[in-house]
Amino acid sequence: MTLARLRERARAIQRPWWWRWAVWTAVIAPGAAVLAALLSDLLAGTRWLGSNPVKEGELVLGELTIKYLAATLAVTPVRRVLGWNWVQKDRRVFGVTAFCYGMAHFLWYALLDIQLDLGELAGDLTKRTYIIVGFAALLVMVPLVVTSTAASIARLKKRWVPLHRLTYLVPVLGVTHWWMSVKADVTEPLIFTATFAGLLGWRWWHARRDNSLHVPTPSARPGPA
């Protein structure tokens, strides 16, 4: 069967030597490019980000956050399906990157877009549902980033995994924020809704299959009597 053969071939692929460079470039370059474009547009009058560079840059950073969330959640399926165990190391990098872009998106909005108008910031964070939802996504990522170090993983032991299931909440909040912020054309939020539905659906399907494979006997289950 061709599918099985393809899978076999994919499994044989080892981590290429340039992989880590590719990952770091993918992580840093977009952010650096947005910042450089903004500075160039504001100071040198170029039009890299169009007529409204502050607004455009803000949207680009938001989209980058969503894209790196997708990359983070794609690591495990890719590892399991293609057998690329070596991508597992990149999951943390992608996750922390998603947080950094989310934070940059928020800071850009607060500092450059509304220009630290504290009244407006307070109003937005209390009255505007889509901003509350987006901010919640950012807040949920904080404990995840803080506990992403090897030391935290060692210290939290078994509690690390349930804590980090919070990751699944972030794209739900993030994409909801995007949907709600769009005026009429929902094409892009729709694409990422489908992407995350696929990534989370794959996990659900896998968990269900694994559970049905080895059903734990009730007596063997630890816990309060």
Added chain:
Amino acid sequence: MLIRPPAPPDLRASDITPESLYLTRREWLAAAGLTVGAIAGAGALLPRRAAAQQALGTPYGLQADDKPTPWADVTGYNNFYEFGTGKDDPAVEAKGFRPRPWSVKVDGLVKKPGDYALEDFLKGSRVEDRIYRHRCVEAWSMVIPWRGIMLADVLKRAEPAAGAKYVEFTTLYDPSRMPGQRSPVLRWPYTEGLRLDEAMHPLTLLATGVYGRDLPNQNGAPLRLVVPWKYGFKGIKSIVRIRLTDRQPATAWNTSAPDEYGFYCNVNPTVDHPRWSQAKERRIGEFLRRPTLMFNGYAGQVASLYAGMDLRRNY
């Protein structure tokens, strides 16, 4: 009652027309075959500059720091969903659009309805150049040198019937020429509406050009509405029909999101959009935001239209 709003006396000519505009104007002159290349010497430049200034018109309610937004932004940053929802889509997608021949129908509650070729529709109206502030509901703004005719001229010629209270405008519906109409982001064709007294107001224009040239396609060629005290989306583009009616017409954005967009859509810094504050705006080309003015700075001319109305409810 037709009172032309006077220009503020404290405005210096140098505030209105920056160097880049003279250049634009001169390019246009050259393109129109009016170049006086044969005339040598600096003296020839002076009358041309004066002419350029005249072409840009009197500054209707402009303030000293209202500098016309550069051509590249006016024609490159557009909301015209008939040609795509991205701000830079219309400039690309409308390139091949042919705004001629064009016809405009005037009907409904008028004594003299008609179906006109655009040239006949414009005939008999004085073409004026007016520089207006333009405030988008998305909290960005521009200053645009429009060219056009007063809508009041057109309506008076059609002679509104006794029951006429509103004017409904309709954009061309032709998905083969307007690719954005192939996806249902809004209900097509785009429609807009004004109360008859708003439509008759001397500030209300039917624009046929910007910067002394014909309207580029992405700006709503060949004929669009300009109502400078209302949010930009009231300025319906590529108009094919003007209908007078006794009932408040349905408008595209009100139909799409009634909780966010009402019928009036007057620029009002004290009434927030449900998703953002309208108190400030970012003028395209500027970094720091500026406060949004009541009725976009045209309160002196239009506030009386809304005397006694609750503008929070009639947003």
